[in-house]
Structure formats: structure tokens, C-alpha cells
Amino acid sequence: MRESGNDLNMPSEDGFSPHQQDARRFSNLPTPRLAQPTARPRPAERRSRKSEPARGRKPATAPALNGKNLAADRAPSTRAPLKFDEKLKSGPDRLRxxxxxxxxxxxxxxxxxxxxxxxxxxxxxxTHPQRRSRSPRKLSRLSASAPPRPRTRSGTAIVYGTRLLILGVGLGVLAGTILSAWDSARYFTAGASSPEKTEQTATVSATPADQLPMLTLGQEMLPLKNNLQALVAQQTQLSPGMMIVDLDTNAYLNINASVALPCASTIKLPILVAFFQDVDAGKIRLDEMLTMRSDLIATESGEMQYQPVGSQFSALETATKMITVSDNTATNLLIDRLGGKEALTQRFQSWGLTSTAIQNRLPDVEGTNTSSSQDLVTLLGLVSNGKLLSMRSRDRMLDLMRHTVNNSLLPSGLGEGATISHKTGSIGSMIGDVGLIDMPSGKRYLIAAMVKRPRNDERAEELIRQVSRLTYQYFSQPAPAQTSGNSGQPNQPPVSPQTNPQGTSLQRTKVAQP
Structure with a gap:
């Protein structure tokens, strides 16, 4: 037993006891290791690693103590790899x-x-593969069997609609331009038409007398009439005709108002009304050009006579010169454009102006053209009430008359703040002035004073100035209370402007009150 015990404890030939040999044997076993993260291989190493077969790890060994053990360490291990290592190796394969x-x-x-x-x-x-993307359009081109994608029509419809709209607007503008040019050509052609056709056109513009409401009159202004009659009685060599109408009360004054007298340039007032009447009817344009001919040139007053033959003036400029500076050449241009003197006389008659007529072109130094203060006041009253012209033409006409250059007659008798739209007329045998007066108090009245005189008698001018002064003073007084009259007689009935006076008396006709 001692030998056996000694045998166990005795060292072997290599100098190790049995226990040391067992420990040595167990220390030679391979130790399992986990896969450690390695640095990112370079491309060359990656290619070489892919080409090499998978190899197992070399197991760790203890330091060799003798030659026998060194030989044993050099021998490859025949132990099977662990399953855990197999799983680590199979992970990259699965990703691949x-x-x-x-x-x-x-x-x-x-x-x-x-x-x-x-x-x-x-x-x-x-590895990180490079990202590349292609648009759907390129992919569809690569695919030969893929059907073509339908295009949306919403944007195309909007584009076509916009184009149609622009085309419609352009066609409308083109059509309007053509119509405007054709209309202008028609008007200019009418200006060069024959006198017979123009006279017919002017006659159509006239308003029948039975359809034209006449100027309604109220009571006669007896106090003013008495004062003016006393003034006229002092001038035995003068033959005046006077008509005054209060536009607020329709009260009137009539002294020989219906007697036809040479009218000189006051005939230009009804010509101006006929001109604006044709403007309202669309037969004349204000910018229409009128050509001056040699047979239309007139002397005496005006500056157009000094222009060369063939000069052109707009219709509005011609009418303005006819009124403001009393241009006779401008008057003849309008008479010719409106159809001639016969056609205009017919139109004046249709307005109820029974004493107004054009016998000759201007200058009418012989006094053949006639009118009356009653006709001129009636005409201004119809225009003021909007019976013959539109409101626009009426305002334009009265504005032209406010710019009359000659203010030596009726305007000289007005007070401060009063305005007047008027037209004067003067030849050797007659002088006159007719106008509409606006007072600062708001009162408005019409007045026409025509005086037949010895040749160039200046007393006629002074008479008109005194008549204007007395009339303005009369309307400046406060309105008296309505009574039965100073003589105790009842109020006189209203009269019609068509009554003919006998001396200073009037034949009165009852008319309806306004």
C-alpha cells in the first residue's frame, strides 16, 4: 500500500506528479471566445477575405515545458467548433x-x-451601396410593356379657355373700331351731302308747333311796365320792343314784344339752338370739321374771315365764335351745315317763332332777317325748361352765351354778383340784346330789348341800359304781399305770349296756371 501511495505521489519521467499532469492536460483545452468587433476592412482586404475560405481560430496554448509538449502544441486541434461560433458566422451569410x-x-x-x-x-x-434613383418617367421609358400614362386635361382646359377669352375680347375691340370708323365716315359724308338732302334732314329735326308746349305766362308786372313806358315816351324817335318774364312766378312784361324787327346778330341765338338740337339727334358731331369756302366768308365782325379759303374748324369752335365774338363767317358755316336758310326758317316756325326768319346770309346790313323780342324770350324760356334741348346741350349753350365779349348793353345794368347768358345784335337801323339773368338772391328772369333807331343813334344803346337797370332794381325788391291790386280791381288773368299789342294795350287770353 505504501508503494501504491508512493507511486501516486511520485513524479513521472518529465518531472510532474500525476496531479500536475492532469492540470496540464486540462490546460491544453481550447477556450471559446466571442467575436470581437474589428475595424472596417479596406477594399483590398475585403476582396481577399471574400476569396479565402472560412478558417477556425487557433486555440490558445500554454507555454511549452519540454519538447514533447511543444510538438503536441503544434498539432492542429481536432475538436469541433462551438455552435455559438457557427451562429456568428452564419449571420453575415443570411444578410448576404x-x-x-x-x-x-x-x-x-x-x-x-x-x-x-x-x-x-x-x-x-x-459597405454602403451608392444610392441611385430614377424618375418615374425614365422607368416608364425603360419598360417596353408598361402602358402610357394618361395626361390630365385640367390645365389644358384652362389654357384653351383663356385663349378663347382673349380672342373674343380682341374681336370685340376690332368690331367696335370698325363700327366707330364707319359711323364717323357716315357723319362726315353727311356734311358733304347736297343742300336738298340737308334741308330735308333739318326739317325732320323740327318739332311741330302743336306738339311743343309754349311758354306759360302769369300776371303782368304793371309797376315795372309803367316805369318803362314812361322811359320810352321820352324817346320819340326810337321804336322799342321789350319782353320780360319771371321764371319763378311766370309774371311778364310786354311792350310791343310781338312786332317783327330787324334782328341783326340776335338771329344767331335760334341758329345756336338748332345746332345743339342736331347734336342731340346725332346728326352733327362737336368735333366734326367744317371747311370754309369763299362764298361763306363774311365781313363786318369776326376773325375767321382773315383765314385762307379751305381752312377747317371744328363744329364746336365755329359755334363758339359765332356767339362769343359774333363771327359772321362762322354763322354762315353753320347755316350751310344745318341745311340752309330756308330749312332753318321752317324749323323756327315749328318752334312757334312766327316772326323769326332768315332771308340772307350774314352780314345782313339791310336788316332783312327778322325776329321779335317775344320770339327770342320764348325760345330762351323753352331752352331753360328743357323743352328743346337735352340738359347737357342746354348747359353748354348757356355757358357759351355767358362768354359773350360785348357786355355794353344788358350786363351794364346788372348789380354785383349777377350773371347773364346773352347775345347781342347791332346794325345801323337796329340794336338789341337778349339774355337770361341769374341774381345773387336766386331769382331768374328773361329779358329781350330790341330798339329800331335812326342810323347808328346811340340813344338806343342808352335806352337798353336803362331798361336793364330798372328791371334789375324791380327784381331786387322784396316780393310784395298778394293783394287785389292798387286800384281795387281783381287780379288780371294770365295771358298767352301770342297776343298782339295795340299800342300799350294787350288782348288777353286765359291760359292754365302752371
Whole structure:
């Protein structure tokens, strides 16, 4: 027993006891290790690693103590690898297989026109594939079997609609321009038409007398009439005709108002009304050009006579010169454009102006053209009430008359703040003035004073100035209370402006009150 015990404790030939030999034997076993993260391989190492087969790790060995053990350490280990190491090695393989499957599916999808799937990066190899994308249009071109994509029509419809709208507007503007040019040509052609056709046109513009409401008159202004009659009685060599109408109360004054007298340039007032009447009817344009002929040039007053033959003036400019500076050449141009003296006389008669007529072109130094203070006041009253002209033409006409240059007759008898739209007339045998007066108090009245005189007698001018002064003073007084009259007689009935006076008396006709 001692030998056996000694045998166990005795060292072996290599100098180790049995226990030491067992420890030595167990220390030669390989130690399992986990896969450690390594640095990202370079491309050259990656290619070489892919080409090399998988190799196992060399097991760790203890330091050799003798030659026998060194030989044993050099021998390769025949132990099977651990399953844990197999799982670590199979992970990159599975990722590689997944990448291959996705690549195959992407190639199959690109053949049918679908978008290619992005490649998945490989964490085992540390690679990051380059991302490349193609637009759907390029993919559709690559696919031969993919059907063409339909285009949307919403934007195209809007574009076509806009083009049609622009085309319609352009056609409308073009049509309007053509019509305007044709209309202007028609008007200018009418200006060069024959006198017979123009006279017919002027006659159509006239308003029948039975359809034209006449100027309604109220009571006669007896106090003013008495004062003016006393003034006229002092001038035995003068033959005046006077008509005054209060536009607020229709009260009137009549002294020989219906007697026809040479009217000189006061005939230009009804010519001006006829001109604006044709403007309202669209037969004359204000910018229409009128050509001056040699047979239309007139002397005496005006400046157009000094222009060369063939000069052109607009219709509005011609009418303005006829009124403001009493241009006779401008008057003849308008008489010719409105159809001639016969056509105008017919139109005056249709307005109820029974004493107004044009016998000759201007200058009418012989006094053949006639009118009456009653006709001129009646005409101004119809214009003021809007019976013959539109409101626009009426205002334009009265504005022209406010700019009359000669203010030596009726305007000289007015007070401060009063305005007058008037037209004067003067030849050797007659002088007159007719106008509409606006007072600062708001009162408005019409007045016409025509005086037949010895040749160029200046007393006629002074008479008109005194008549204007007395009339303005009369209307400046406060309105008296309505009574039965100073003589105790009842109020006189209203009269018609068509009554003919016998001396200073009047034949009265009852008319309806306004």
C-alpha cells in the first residue's frame, strides 16, 4: 500500500506528479471566445477575405515545458467548433442572402415598370451601396410593356379657355373700331351731302308747333311796365320792343314784344339752338370739321374771315365764335351745315317763332332777317325748361352765351354778383340784346330789348341800359304781399305770349296756371 501511495505521489519521467499532469492536460483545452468587433476592412482586404475560405481560430496554448509538449502544441486541434461560433458566422451569410433576394426582386420589378428598391447596406462588411434613383418617367421609358400614362386635361382646359377669352375680347375691340370708323365716315359724308338732302334732314329735326308746349305766362308786372313806358315816351324817335318774364312766378312784361324787327346778330341765338338740337339727334358731331369756302366768308365782325379759303374748324369752335365774338363767317358755316336758310326758317316756325326768319346770309346790313323780342324770350324760356334741348346741350349753350365779349348793353345794368347768358345784335337801323339773368338772391328772369333807331343813334344803346337797370332794381325788391291790386280791381288773368299789342294795350287770353 505504501508503494501504491508512493507511486501516486511520485513524479513521472518529465518531472510532474500525476496531479500536475492532469492540470496540464486540462490546460491544453481550447477556450471559446466571442467575436470581437474589428475595424472596417479596406477594399483590398475585403476582396481577399471574400476569396479565402472560412478558417477556425487557433486555440490558445500554454507555454511549452519540454519538447514533447511543444510538438503536441503544434498539432492542429481536432475538436469541433462551438455552435455559438457557427451562429456568428452564419449571420453575415443570411444578410448576404437577403441582399441577393432583394436585388433579384428589384430587377424583376424594373422589368414591369415599377420603381427599383433601394439596396440594403451590409453591416458585416461595412459597405454602403451608392444610392441611385430614377424618375418615374425614365422607368416608364425603360419598360417596353408598361402602358402610357394618361395626361390630365385640367390645365389644358384652362389654357384653351383663356385663349378663347382673349380672342373674343380682341374681336370685340376690332368690331367696335370698325363700327366707330364707319359711323364717323357716315357723319362726315353727311356734311358733304347736297343742300336738298340737308334741308330735308333739318326739317325732320323740327318739332311741330302743336306738339311743343309754349311758354306759360302769369300776371303782368304793371309797376315795372309803367316805369318803362314812361322811359320810352321820352324817346320819340326810337321804336322799342321789350319782353320780360319771371321764371319763378311766370309774371311778364310786354311792350310791343310781338312786332317783327330787324334782328341783326340776335338771329344767331335760334341758329345756336338748332345746332345743339342736331347734336342731340346725332346728326352733327362737336368735333366734326367744317371747311370754309369763299362764298361763306363774311365781313363786318369776326376773325375767321382773315383765314385762307379751305381752312377747317371744328363744329364746336365755329359755334363758339359765332356767339362769343359774333363771327359772321362762322354763322354762315353753320347755316350751310344745318341745311340752309330756308330749312332753318321752317324749323323756327315749328318752334312757334312766327316772326323769326332768315332771308340772307350774314352780314345782313339791310336788316332783312327778322325776329321779335317775344320770339327770342320764348325760345330762351323753352331752352331753360328743357323743352328743346337735352340738359347737357342746354348747359353748354348757356355757358357759351355767358362768354359773350360785348357786355355794353344788358350786363351794364346788372348789380354785383349777377350773371347773364346773352347775345347781342347791332346794325345801323337796329340794336338789341337778349339774355337770361341769374341774381345773387336766386331769382331768374328773361329779358329781350330790341330798339329800331335812326342810323347808328346811340340813344338806343342808352335806352337798353336803362331798361336793364330798372328791371334789375324791380327784381331786387322784396316780393310784395298778394293783394287785389292798387286800384281795387281783381287780379288780371294770365295771358298767352301770342297776343298782339295795340299800342300799350294787350288782348288777353286765359291760359292754365302752371
Amino acid at each position: 442572402e437577403q441582399r441577393d433576394r432583394r436585388r433579384n426582386s428589384t430587377q424583376a420589378a424594373s422589368s414591369t415598370g415599377n420603381r427599383r428598391l433601394k439596396p440594403v447596406p451590409n453591416p458585416a462588411t461595412g
